[in-house]
Amino acid sequence: MVDRGRRLLTAPVAGWYDCGKVDTLLETNQHLLEHGRARIPSGPCPRCSIVPPVYIEDGVTMHDVTVGPNVSIEAGSFLADSTITNSILGRNVRVVRGTVKDSVVGDDQKIEGKTLQQSVMDAGEIALAK
Numbered sequence: 001m002v003d004r005g006r007r008l009l010t011a012p013v014a015g016w017y018d019c020g021k022v023d024t025l026l027e028t029n030q031h032l033l034e035h036g037r038a039r040i041p042s043g044p045c046p047r048c049s050i051v052p053p054v055y056i057e058d059g060v061t062m063h064d065v066t067v068g069p070n071v072s073i074e075a076g077s078f079l080a081d082s083t084i085t086n087s088i089l090g091r092n093v094r095v096v097r098g099t100v101k102d103s104v105v106g107d108d109q110k111i112e113g114k115t116l117q118q119s120v121m122d123a124g125e126i127a128l129a130k
Helices: 022-037
Strands: 054-056 061-067 071-073 078-085 087-089 094-096 099-101 110-112 115-117 119-122 125-128
Touching (some): 054 061, 071 078, 115 119
Parallel strands (some): 071 087
């Protein structure tokens, strides 16, 4: 861009938001949610408790769940009879009769009848968050 005569500008920031570790990724998610990035879908959510701030994309199906605070959920996910707090769930994640806390879950993962805490889950594998 500079080679083509474009100017690069900077903006002042009040903090450093790193995403290299799970705890800092979750802290950054919380900061973004608390500063204007929160979103609650308008669709039906039978017997749901939403505890702001959260970001829930359209296309997430939820029944009998508690979600939040500090949760981001991508489209296509299905949550039933579960509790999700301080976590990020990717696309098409299925959580049934489960608990997800302080964790990051990749796309297309299934959590059924389990508790996932301070962990990372992707490709069907679970690792403790470090």
